[in-house]
Amino acid sequence: MDIKSIKGVGEKTLKYLNSLGIYTVKDAILYFPRSYEDRRNIKPINELKDGDIASIIADVSLIYANRRASTGKTISRVVFKNQTGFIVGVWFNQPYIKNTFKIGQRVFLYGKISKKMGEVQIIEPQYEKDIEDIKFGINPIYPSNKHLSQKVLRKIIDECLKYIDSEINEILPDDIRKQKEIYDIKKAILNIHHPNDYAALDKSIERIKFEELLILQLGLFAAKKRFEKLENAYPIPVCSEMKEFKESLPFELTNAQSKTIREILIDMKKSKPMNRLVQGDVGSGKTIVAIIALFNCAMNKYQGALMAPTEILAQQHFLSLKSLLKNYSINIALLIGSTPKKQKVEIIEKIKKGEIDIVVGTHALIQENVEFKNLALVITDEQHRFGVRQRGELINKGHNPHVLVMTATPIPRTLALFVYGDMDISIINEMPSGRQKIDTYFVRPSMRDRVYDFVKKEIKNGRQAYIVCPLVEESEKLEAESAVETYEKLKEVYFKKFNVGLIHGKMNSIEKDLVMNDFKNKEIDILVSTTVIEVGINVPNATIIVIENADRFGLAQLHQLRGRVGRGSYKSYCILISEAKTDEARKRLKIMTQNSDGFIIAEKDMELRGTGEFFGTKQHGPLELKLADPFKDIDILKQTRDLAREMLEKNMLYKKEYFNLIKEIENKFNAKIDQTTFN
Ligand code: ADP
């Protein structure tokens, strides 16, 4: 059911809901709170302490005229009273507040208590005037943005929850639920939104985690089995030009690259499809590995596809392929969202006829109605940006194609089994020779001028620089605006005598292209950018990256961004500018200055924050888990693994009570599971 059909969802609200990833009623039902506020304890006013978070019911007794403080803020004050005392509600810069209350009205207040000169205040409390409607329980606080208030979001989600019976199916059979003593799905979901008490909340969360991890394990198991059984891939022998091609490369391959390439070429020869993950830190040289595989595929007259997570990266791969393969008659095409319509139609036609040998693209590759003649090799770069499902979609375009995925995300062995349980793994654990350590510094904004002087010095030596603007969560538009602002300032003030360029996510691909090309050709000295350059971009002459408000980025992101420099033989620098007001922020930035190995940074990230974002186990990560965390939920993990094994050994999945579960696995993994899958 479309969320549009819910009452109270107009065009604007719809847009904001969409930006939270809510499109359907089911999405809303499964949109879980990030925390809760406990409104169960209604406290007497005379027992409140400074700093308490309290719920109060009282009557409006006095409304003051708005006042202007010396700071320029408007202050609105409303006095509430009940049998236990008086309390003053205080609001800043919300002058309309005074008109929202009426003397004598009974209201519910929830907020933080402050005691000032004998006066009990409640600061900018949430309030509800319709006492009948008040929810006194443990109330949800949803992840939201400034456009959607908690009140509105709650109302919409509550409305959606009325449809839970038709929208949500139980996928775990009764006997399993009984045996494991877990809640049924509807009870769990309702309690996650509006817990009866904390025990019920715990049980509900456990239920969702159980389901997520069980599906993951069964799905991976199925995928693995499926791959083991597949025959009929196109066997691709090593082409006779391979040796000559490798020798023509502008550099010598590292041992780790050679080993990985050998493993890939052996896989490709087989009629069982390759299913391999290449893991190598930023800058370790994964691209050439992909290019060699694609080259071998094309020389054998089969089609290959390379999918990258951003347009700029796809563009870059396209150009590298064109330049390295220029002496061979191999047709290469680029297909991205912003490829002009007419050209797109042409390319798609040629792919279908087999006139294109290698196609590089973004997920436009899977979205458009692209059909291949004989797709035999599918490569996804920066796999951590794609979910399990997207990987599946591209694979489905071929007839059991060989599959190679590349990632810079360091995956501990234990987790690799869960994320890539179905894959063989090659590791590039060696950097190309001649690389120097990137020096990383963490400085305060007051040092900015000195940082810029240093940037100038590097440029005068013939190098180039990136300046990364503050991250604006939630809005690519705001982020772009902030980048434009920074750009203007840098161009007019600090770097007047230099060529400054700008790149951000709101530019179209032709604009982005022009800028990237200018940067590559050294026509731009300093590239001001948003995180669009985060993955994959390769300009070895760039030796310095300055990251503004560095504490807003996660460690994985910082490590990726830093990886934009140090890609050649020049000494490179990464400068993190930040106020770093909290302890945690300082710790994180220090980890960056002290470590250069992605693996170690990931580990420290985990120590600091539990899972950390390196493994992207949250909603949009490759695992697409909402609540479960394979690191923390070891117990549930073990339980579900044993159960999954038992289900398979006892051939339980073919019973009709398991029908919904199988369907869910198919959905998640985008794969048809049939009778033979698990045998
Ligand atoms: P990543 O693993 O981050 O994708 P790339 O494949 O983009 O790294 O390689 C980073 C840079 O290193 C590129 O400029 C590439 O040409 C260069 N490179 C790759 N392999 C080698 C090598 N064996 N020797 C020297 N330079 C290399």
Ligand code: MG
């Ligand atoms: Mg790369």
